Structures are given as C-alpha cells and as structure tokens.
Amino acid sequence: MMFASPFLWLMMIPLAGFPLIYLIGRAGKRLGASKASISFWMALLALLVMVLPLYQLGGQVLAGQMPVLRLNAITLRMDGVGLLLSGTVLALAIAVTLFSYRYVGSEEGEEKYYALLLAMSGVIIGLGCAADLFNLWVWFEAMAVTSYLLVAFYRNQPGALEAGVKYVIQSACGSVLVVLGIALVFTHSRSLGLLQIPAKIAMPAPLVLVAGVFFVVGFGVKSALVPLHTWLPDAHSQAPSGISAMLSGVVIEAGLVALLRSLGVLSGLGAPIATLLLIFAVLNMLVGNLMALRQTQIKRLLAFSSVSHIGYMLLGLAAALGFGAASGAGGSFFHILTHALMKGLAFLSAGLLLYCLRIAAGSHEPLTVDDLAGAARRYPLAAFAFSVAVLGLGGLPPLAGFMSKWQIFVGGFQTQSPLLQWLVVFAALNSVLSLGYYAPLVNRIYRKQPSDIVLAGKAAPFTMNLVLLVLSAAVVVLGFAPGLVNALTESAAVSLLSAFGL
Amino acid sequence: MIETLILLTIALPWLGALVVWRVGDDRPTVQNAVAVGFALASGVAALGMLPLAKPGTALSFAVGGAFGDFTFVADGLGVFLAVVATVVGSLAVIFSVDYMRGEAQLGRYYALVLFFIGAMAGLVLSSNLLLVFVFWEITALCSYALISFNNDDPKAVAGGIKALIMTQLGGIGLLAGALLVYAHTGSYDINVFMQQAHTLPAALLTVMAFGFLIAAAAKSAQFPFQTWLPDAMEAPTPISALIHAATMVNAGVYLLARFYPAFEAVPGWRTAVVVVGLLSAFLSAIMALVATDLKRVLAYSTVSQLGYMVYAIGAGGVFASQFHLLSHSVFKALLFLGAGAVIHAAGTRDMRQMGALGKHMPFVRNVFIIGALALAGIPILNGFWSKELVLEAGLAHGPLWAYLVMLIGAGLTACYTLRCVWMVFFGAPATHHHVHDAGKAMRIALAPLAFGVLTTWLLAGAFGHLLAETLPFHEMEAETTLSVIEEVVTAPATLVALAVVGLGLLAWWQRGVLKGLLYALRAVARLAEDSFGFEAVNRGVVRWTQSVAEALRPTQTGILSWNVLGILAALIVVALILVLGA
C-alpha cells in the first residue's frame, strides 16, 4: 500500500534524496572522483524519476480527485493549484539542473548546489500541497532556507554575500509576520486546516482582519509585492543564473500561492482583499517596469521585470477573487507557467553568455547590456533564445507570454467593471513600456559587429544549448497552442475559486 | 480546397522562414533560391483562392478556454489583400536578391520577410479577433525587426523601436475592442459580431469603433501617429516597399473597411474617420513637398495616400478605398523598388545629391515615371481611376469642406511627385558616381509592377464583383469595369480634379515665378520639416518617461534598514486599507 502511493514517492524522492546527494557528492570528492560530478547525475535522475508519480497524480487531479498523503500530523492534499505549481517547478528544475552541469561544474561546493536544488523542488511541491496553515508556513520557511543558501552560493563574492544578507533578514521578517497571522487565526478559529477554518470564522472579526494584514505583508515579502520587493533585484542578480531562474520562475510564485492559500482561509474578508491585490498589481507593474527601464545589468533588469510580472498575475487574481471572473484566475495560473518558462529561458540564456564571457574566464563581473553587442554572431542559439524570452515577456505573439496575458485581460474585461477594464488598458500600456527596455536588448544582441568580450568568449557548452532550445520551443509552442494547458490552468482556477467559496 | 489554400498561403512562407534560417549564411545562393521559391509558392496559393472566395467561416480550429475557436475566412476582402501581400511580397523578395547581395545575416533578413508575408496573409484571412490581433502584432514585430535590420546603426534601431512602440500603443485600441466583444458575446468571431452588432449596447459599439480607429491610425501611420513611418525608412528598401507601402500599413485601412457596416451608425465615428484621413493626407502632402530624402518623400506620400483611403471609408466609399488600396500597393511598391534601385546605384538617399540620373539608368527612370504619374493621378494609369473614385465618394456622401481639402491635396500630390522625379532623374547632375542601371533580379521585380500600374484598373469590375458577392454585411453594388469608367469619365468632378492636378504640375513648373509665394509660406515649410510638432511631442513623452524612471531609482536604496522600513510601512498601509475597506 505504502509503495503504491505516487504521492509518497513524489515527496520522498527529493526529501530523502537531497541529504544523500550531498553526502555521496562529498564522499566522491574526498575519494578524488571530482570530474564525475556524481551529485549532478543523482539530482537529475531524482528529478526525472519524480515526473512519473507527478504524472500519475496529475491524471487524478485533472479527473477531479484530490489525492491525499498523510504522514502522522502532516497532511498533504494536491489540488489544481498544487498540481500546477508542482509541474512548473519540476519542469524548470530539470532544465536548470541540466543547464548547471557546466555552469557550476567547476565550482567548489557543487554537491551542495544540486542537493539544495532538489530539496527546493521538493519543498515547493510540499508548499503547493500543504493542507493546513502551519504546515504551509513550515514548507514556506524550508523553501526560504534552501534559497538563502543558494543565493549566497558564491560565498566569497561580496555581491552575493550582500544579497544573501538582505534576503535572509527581509524574508525572516516576513516569516515572523506570517507566524503572527497564524497565531491570530488559530486563536480565533481553534483550527489550522485550510478547509476547516473558513466555517469556523465568524465575520466580521477584527482579529482576522489583522491576520489578513500579516499574511499579505508576510507572504508579500517573498512574492515581491512593491514596496516589499527590495531584496529581489539583489538576490536574483547575484545568485548563480540557474538559481536566478528558479527564484524568478517559481519561488516568488510559490510565495504568491502561499499568500492565496492563506487568504483563502480568510475569504470572509471579501472585496477589500481584491482591492488590495489590485493596488499591488498597479504598483508592481509600474515600479517594476520603470525600474527596469534604466538598468544596465542584464540580470538586474530581468529581476525588475519579474516584479512587474507579479503585477500581471495579481491583476488576474483580483479579477477572479473580487468579481468571480474565472478567466482571470486561469490566466494568472497560465501566466505563472509561461512566466516560469520565459523568465527561466531569459535567465538561462543570459547565464550562458555570462558563463562563456565571464565565469569561464574566472570573472564574477555582472553581464551588462554593452556585453551583448553582436553576441548573435558567436552564440546564435543563446541570442535567439534570449530574444524569444524577452519578446515573450514583453507580450508579443506568437509567444507564450502573449497568450497568458491575453487570458488575464479577458478575465479583466469579463468582470464588466469599468475600473478593471481601465486597469487592463493600464496593464497593456505597461507591456508596451516594457518593450522599451526589452527591444533594445534584442537589437544589441543582433549587431553585426561583435564586442571584444564576445570575440574573446568561450564556446557555448552543448548541455546549455540543449536546454535553451527546448525551453524556446516550449515558449513558441504554447504561443501557438495555448489550449494545450487549458486543463491544467482551469483546474487550478477552479480549486482557487472553490477555496474562496466562489 | 479553399481550406488547404488558406493554410498553404500562411504556412508556406513560415516554413520557408524556418528553412532559410537553417540553410545558414554561408550559402547565400541557396538562401536566395529558398526565399524566392517559398514566397512565389505562397503567392500562387493566394491567387488560387481568388476564384474560390466565399463568405463565412472557411476553417476552424477549436482551442478552448478563453481563446475561442481559431477561425479563418476567405471572403473577397481577405483574399484580395492576401494576394497583394504574397504577390508584392514575392516581388520584394526577388528584388532583394540583387539589393541585399553581399549583406551579412541574410538568413535573418529572409526569415523575417517570409515570416511577415505569412503573418500578413493570416491577418486578413482570419475571422477571430484574437487571431487578428495576434497576426497584427506579428506584423508589427517583423516590421520592427526589419526596420532595425542594420542593428549597428543607431538611427535604424531608434526607428524600429519607435515603430514598434507606436503601433503597439495603438494596438491597445484593437485589444480593448476584441476583449469587449468577447466579454459581451462570448465569441471572438467577426461574423458573429457583425450579425449581432445592432443588438449590442451603443456605448460598447462606440468604445469599439473609436478603439479600432486608434489602432488603425497607428498601424496605417495616420494622424496623430504618422511620425513613425518616415523614421521606418531606415529599413532596407525592399522592406519599405513591402511592409511600409504595399501591405502592413494597409492593415489599418483593412480593419476600418472590414468593420465599417458595424460602426457606420456610431455617432461621430464617420466624421472622425474623415478628419483623421484628411489631416493625414493634407499634412503629409505638405511634408512631402519639403523633404529632401527620397525615401522620406515616398513615406510621406504613403501616409498621404493612406489618408485618402481612410477618408474614403469615412465617406462610406468602402469599394473606392479598397480599389485605391490596390492601385496604391502596386504603384507605391513600384516607386519604392525603383527608389531602391536608384539608392543602390547612387549610394545616397539625398535627392540633392542626385540629379540627371535618368540617362544612366533609363529602365529605372521609365518605370519610376510610370509609377509617379499614377501617384499624381494622371489618366489612364490605375492611380487616376481609384483616386477619382475616392474623391467622388467623398463628394457624394462626405462633407463638402473635406472634399475641397482633399482636392487641394491631389494638387499637392502632383506637385511633389513631379519635384521628386525632376530632382532624381533630370536637372543638373550633382555628383558623378559610376551609376549603373538596375540588375536582372531588380528588373524582374520592377517590370510586373509597372505592367500592373498600367492595367490593374481594368480589374475594377471583377474586383467590385468579388467584394459584393462575398461580403454579406457590406452594402455594395457590383458594377462592370465599363460602367465604372463611364461613371468616372462623365463626372464633372473628374474634370475639376484633373484641373487641380494640372495646377499642381504647373506650380512645380513655374516654381521660379512662385518664389514670392514660397517665401511667404516658409514658416509653414519649417513647421512641415519638423512634422508639425509631433516629433517634439514624441521626444517629450520619451524623455519624460525616462526621467520618471531615473527619478524612481534612488528608492532602491540598497540599505537594509530602509528595506525593513518598507516592510513596516507596507504593514501600516495594508492595515489601513483593510480596516477602511471592511
């Protein structure tokens, strides 16, 4: 019976696997098998094997079931939202692992990297499936811990250390606030189960209102709501590129999912929550885009663009939660998926250039806009992938980002509320604004005259190119056939709306 | 059958784009052959649709969710524009064989051109508003990438980004309209919308009508978005001919024509369309009169001629506008490609550096003059017939003041056209280059266009028939070519127009005598050179946005204490919002 449960496999592989990877990788190093990078292969294998149980679970979830896993006091329940998050994190983690083969291959502490990457994937899946409020926090905290260590992976680089310190302190502040919120909700409802609490909360209750404030701000730190986003540009730009991709592609979205789960408990608060999300949506889109507009470091620019993309997701979610427009939620979940693909692709292709132009030469200088000049001549695939990624992020068809934004906009218009419709127009204007910093990058990368640093660059490793090719293909295919993931996003939207009693 | 042809028309160029990209830049001959082959094949497929055109949905793919069904339609309007896109596209590709010889990154160039041709055909053949928007944006993307094809030139990059941003801004009008339709009817299908248009709330139709007008104005470089097109002239000349004269810029006119039956009753809409067309036509004609860059003159003239088409739609002359679109595509493509041959040979775009090139390149001179006469509206070339039809439609159904302004515009057109031809091919030689006539591939592309300028007007009857038969929502009468000719020839308005055109020609001829008048108008000329202040507005908006962005940057202090303070501040603000809201 135990061995028949795919859910158990899905959780056990990463959580039991990551210490093993660390220890065996460590031991392998001691024994002198340094080039075999056994930790890489183990992590890749573990992630690939996880696809099978997830596939099985996915079938059950899409068929309307809710697979449950009980381990003593811990209960995990996979619904549509959990499935979407798990699928996204697994897909991106596989890509990142493969990409990192050469990227961190020459670094010391490689085994730490792969072990933490696997652990992070596992705990994010746990976060997506947590069935009670405190468990949600524990997974959330575990995710934070794994990401702290990964952000500060280059532990002898001042930049990485500074980013790590800010990230740890700010995240921990947010985490404390979440705990306070949990304490308040528990006091009031005497329960922790996500499904049980709503029935036990008598509205209106000032205590619950305060808990709502704590949840929004506490989880908001991790999901980079403006003005809580200040750690993000530092952390995303200083982490190894694969980790930047994970942070931007799934970690902040996992924060958003945690926020939604906790707010679902307080669904009695009703409309003010949607208003709040709308305010953050506007702030995130505007501040993220304007801050990105004048950046000269590629990864920092991409980091600010993540801030703005959280704004789009919030817009769709607010349309769904405040006005019952299911397309808004579906669009936001679709955007979580496409954003993970596109931002992952953007960070990884920037990472390829960073690796070939700097890291392989032993430098930890950031990749700047000027370095891109003419990169297409030497790195045609990376240049193409980067262009696909940023143009997709800017919302140009036929790329996936256009379709997910469109679905969010449909949600906005379906509310029939003039305010939401104007906000959609505002969001569209923001997309145009974002092209103001994406397009010049594409122009620069396709210059005919390569910059000196490009000419001196190292050849692109095959594994990196392979990852970029697959991700680019995914972004293009989803742009042509958005219907492919309808079932996934719709089931996530249904789960979310039912959690809010809509 | 027609389903297959629709798919082929769109997919063949896209497939060609993939192939040409994979061929690699070290084999330019193969790239040339592949590009020409796929473009021609798509042109044949489009021509094959002509006899099969029919109203209603021809092809449908279920996508589901918030995306509806991806439906395609092959009615007269769509098929006709698909033919223009693929045929002119093929000729532009053939022309490129000579023009782009020896250029780096040829694969990217051809891939983008072919991608554009497929997208343009898709735009006019799809009947799902989401899909229309998708193709609309893809054409903008290709246009941007091709304008700034020479990425090392900052002017080309700036021009490309400007074109992208401005058409995107306008595109929001189309986006909002499409989303409104879907939110109200639950379908993106254009035919469903046209059927239900009269049952929809008036406010919704108004928003849509003006939203679409904004989108169309941005795409067709009409007032007040006209500034991007002249800057787009940094593109390689075959691109200017294809995208910025013959096809993409027509998309706005197409959109207005397609939705005219739904919007014509919206109060103020038709007047707005007339005003947009009129201002574009008139102001750009003046700008064309003072410009000295050969391609810019043609660009201003494109804006001006598109203004005539928009004006015709506002006046209710959908057929006249589409007929002028056909003529304009042919003669403007001819003019641009001819200009390309001149620029290729002379090595400059400045008309003051040219002069007396006619005797060195007689072939180009001859075809260019054919195109120029059509632009000026001289009988019996195609531009004459269609412009007369536009003016007649304006006189019959539009306001008189607008007609008078457009009439003056026709005179100005004749004047700047003659000026352009004179400065390039006649007059005193400015520099002595080793000028050569057009190459073989260039001639192959120019000759059919010149032939088209001489003959496409004979298609008036067949074209009207095609539109009238397959557009159920447009009220159009099919006339024979003969009756169209008779109508134009016998109308007194034609004589008036011809007289004005003659005056325009005379004005250039007697420019010495008119010196005093020109001197008096020099303030206008200076304004025109600065495109009547719209460039300043564009620059101001860009500068303002950048300074706001720059001013925001210090908020990212990088100091931990301030970051924590941000968390506390958010805590207080969120608490206030929730408390006040509850």
Place this chain on the structure above:
Amino acid sequence: MQWSFPMIVIVVVLGLLGIGFYGLLIVRNLIKVVVALQVLAKGAMLALVLAGELAGQIYIGDSMAITLIVADTIVAVIGLALAVQVRRHIGSLDIGHLSKLRR
C-alpha cells in the same frame, strides 16, 4: 482595570516585536541584526504559545512553537554564517558597507 494573563502575554509579545523591529531599523552591526531577528521570532513564538492556550489546544500551540524554534535557529545559523563570510570578504560587519547593490 484587571490585568489578565493573556493581556500580559500580549503586551510582552508586542514589546518583543517592537524591540526586534527597532533593532532592525537602527542597529548597524550584522551580528546584532541577527539578534534583533531572534527577538522578533521569540515574540512570534510566544504568540503561538498564547494562541494554543487561548484556543484550548495547548499541545498544538506548543508543537508549533517548537517547530518555530527549530526553523528560527536554522535562519540564525545561516545569518551568522553569512556574517562570518561578510567579515572575511568585505572586512566589516557594519551593514552600512553592505549597500553596493542599489538603484
């Protein structure tokens, strides 16, 4: 006014939070920042215990508090480990020197 037990605890919790945030805002030494974070977390821990008490489910409250202690210790360890590296590679524990990444 009668000071009930929960109210006293609440005051202590608020006091700890206040001290913690105050510390985060004004302290410049990285080690002290980590300590301030610990004070904050202890406030939250106390709140969990109180919540268990008030909800009549003391065991749940306590087990949450214990979990929090574990998590919190890990964060503290990471914070201190970073501090060690910061001292080694930047040469100072002053967080004022940790502001190279900005704008």
